[in-house]
Amino acid sequence: MGKDIKRVVRKDISKINLSVNIAGILMKNPVMVASGTFGYGEEYAKYIDLNKLGAIVVKGLSLTPREGNPPPRIVETSAGMLNSIGLQNIGIDSFVNDKLPFLEKFDTKVIVNFFGDSIDEYCEVAKKVDSVSGIHGLEMNISCPNKKEGWLEFGTNPDLAFRVVNAVRKNTRLPLIVKLSPNVTDITVIAKAASDAGADAISLINTLSGMVIDIKTRKPKLANIIGGLSGPAIKPVALKMVWQVAKTIKLPIIGVGGIMTYEDAIEFMIAGASAVQIGTANFIDPASSEKIIDGLKLYCGQNSIKDINEIAGSIAI
């Protein structure tokens, strides 16, 4: 009898629709891996089947290669970690020439996360990849300073955020996801600016700014003094922000921040996310994303949900 039940459940599970459409990016499931936590994909190909992922968001790229910050760059915190990698990357050209061909072999969506020091630089990167095949979408990291005009972070000022997103929008036909910084007083204001400027989807959150001090030496534990907090420690903050933004704008939302299990992912979807990104969890268990996909299926099966899209924004308030 036990066997029969199992078979029935499995049959039901196979009928469940997990696929989602985020701003024209058709993904086989809502589970993506987050920028900076999965390298350029090949780093994890040994540990999980990349074909199973909804999408891979690659390490943040810039117009030219970046050296990044001096070490130490990481420190463990309670249920999380701080990083100050400083956006080290190989540059957009090397990515397209050396890394993209590997990713193209897999049946998953490739999303290019990128950033710049100025509005022009953002636009240059966007232009460069607009007609490159094998790239299915762009994710703009706006948590970086505008080095040309006053060093204010694009993502902390609605006017700057609008201008940079709007400029990039004019330079790309690819689906454009804007990734928000949580280090602001009111995230809905920035979300609205990005939406008004022509973003196709919003992902949130990037890391929360923080620091750690060694009490013996009285020195900060990161060479850069401050860094970005990620992992389960930030999940409640991320969840709240997803919920707030989902109430404010109409665009599809991708929830990021401390997701370790499928239960965490479901929470984000209930709060209003149409898809999720798995970040730091990849470091703890390279198979996290795969396990979360299996878990989502199981959850739907157990709760008679035929289509995962039913969950998004189903919060009972």
Added chain:
Amino acid sequence: MRAIILENKIIGNSSLLKTRRDKYYKMRFSCDNFSVASPGQFVMIRVNNSYDPFLRRPMSIYRIPHHPTLKKGGRGGFEILYQVVGKGTNIMSELKKGDEIDVLGPLGRGFWIPEKIERAIIVAGGIGVAPMVALTEEIRCTMQDARCKITVFIGGKTKNDILCKENFKKIGAKVHIATEDGSMGKKGTSVDLFKTFITDSQSSIFNRQSSIIFACGPQRMLKAVADIARDKNMDCQVSLDKRMACGTGACLGCVVKVRSLEFGVRNSNPQSAIRNPQSYKCVCTDGPVFDAEEINL
């Protein structure tokens, strides 16, 4: 990957210490897929299933199964040697035979043993001996006919910190010991011993060109060894210890600065260095073992 603990016990004189802190343990695992591991590679251990501690802990492979004495078991396996220094290693010390833990590995680039080496000089400080045991066992296995001479310098704070002396002796290595308090061997550090050896025995005893130095220990020690090696124009490989998060090259958290290119050409291919002018390398994937000339210690 699940690994089953076959043994987890205190080793050496550290059993005399009153608290668990600073004690040294040997942990032996049964685990598939470890036949391909090489000396100097490491594993990332998840010490429990909670978020505290959050990250995996990197540990060098101390002994590997293809060495004859470990072959019997059927399934593969490996051993690590660790010092209790904090939360993670403390939890590890409480694990029991039969417990299962999650291990990622083998990871990284280990030592490479050049052909036709007549003498291997090993310099290790404290827990830095761990990967050196696998290394010397490998040298013995692969160079049985060549009769490569192995000279080992081990240093530690006190006699409690001197580990693996017998492992090295068993394979016929000449072992020199130094402790900072003089409680065992010479008073001083392993670098002092090594320096004396190199200076005294200049050309008379051995040929520097067919000798190689392998070092593992605190960063300052590695720098001192690398400086001596450079001065004497000898090949030197060092195994680095950096904070890690992923262990797979994805997070870029564990980097070490590359030496400027005009220096870094002696052993690495100069052309590849020019084609790929990156300023940092990942300790977890480009290392943890580097040619001392490659990196800025």
